[in-house]
């Protein structure tokens with residue numbers, strides 16, 4: 001595995017404003033998990049994903065954001081992180 005979605009892996013929360021009202025979108029994948037109805041696509045890459053799914057050609061993870069104010073869903077495309085982005089500065093020094 002060369003790429004990681006920072007949101008699926010819990011490195012960062014979903015940070016995407018609603019295009020209509022600017023309020024932070026909630027990660028609907030997490031919501032679906034909570035309500036236990038995020039199927040039938042789960043089995044595609046269940047080993048990797050907590051939610052969302054991977055666009056393998058663009059290395060983007062697609063999440064569904066939900067604005068509770070506007071009651072709308074928006075697709076959120078997240079660039080996946082490469083392992084080097086996860087290395088801390090101290091660890092980088094160690095590798096040099």
Ligand SMILES: [Zn+2]
Nearest residue numbers: 005008052061
């Ligand atoms: Zn993801």
Ligand SMILES: [Zn+2]
Nearest residue numbers: 018021067070
């Ligand atoms: Zn909104």
